Amino acid sequence: MHIQVDSDSESARYVLTGPHTGRARELASHTAASNFWIKWPATRDEAQPTMPDGWRLVEPQFLMSARLARAAPTLPYGYSLTMDDEGSALEAKVMTDSGALAASGRLGLTALAVPDQIVTQVAHQRRGLGKAIMGALSNAALDRGRSEGILLASGQGRHLYEALGWRVLSPFWAAVHHA
Structure with missing residues (x-):
């Protein structure tokens, strides 16, 4: 593909x-x-x-899957989350109050939900922003009738996704x- x-x-x-x-x-x-x-x-x-x-x-890299669950994304003070609908894909962004990009992620919508390019900028890591992005994308997928997700994770990303209930397939x- x-x-x-x-x-x-x-x-x-x-x-x-x-x-x-x-x-x-x-x-x-x-x-x-x-x-x-x-x-x-x-x-x-x-x-x-x-x-x-x-x-x-x-x-x-690791192919991972999960049954999606509704989440209540929370952000630390000074951050806000937006979601842009691009039709067959969505993009979530976490911005600082000063307008700097802190984290982002995309969600492809096929028969499955496919999170992709989940990135937290180094200066903003370890604050739960990746978890907030994944929660927002999961909610968006559920709102659009998808209940199963699949993604390719890096070694570092694998730990975040496993903590959120994703499992390694291969x-x-x-x-x-x-x-």
């Missing part, structure tokens, strides 16, 4: 649904865009894949191209 992302850290990605390291290498050999990602499920026991020049393997390899 090809997904256009268009963020500063990720232009687009391929997500493969099976342990197809050979297919990941083939896609990588035909992709020259900077900040392009390829992600695919694979067990930790599999040999570390080799990728073409310009590609780098990154920290482990580890994922991830590779990024730097032109």
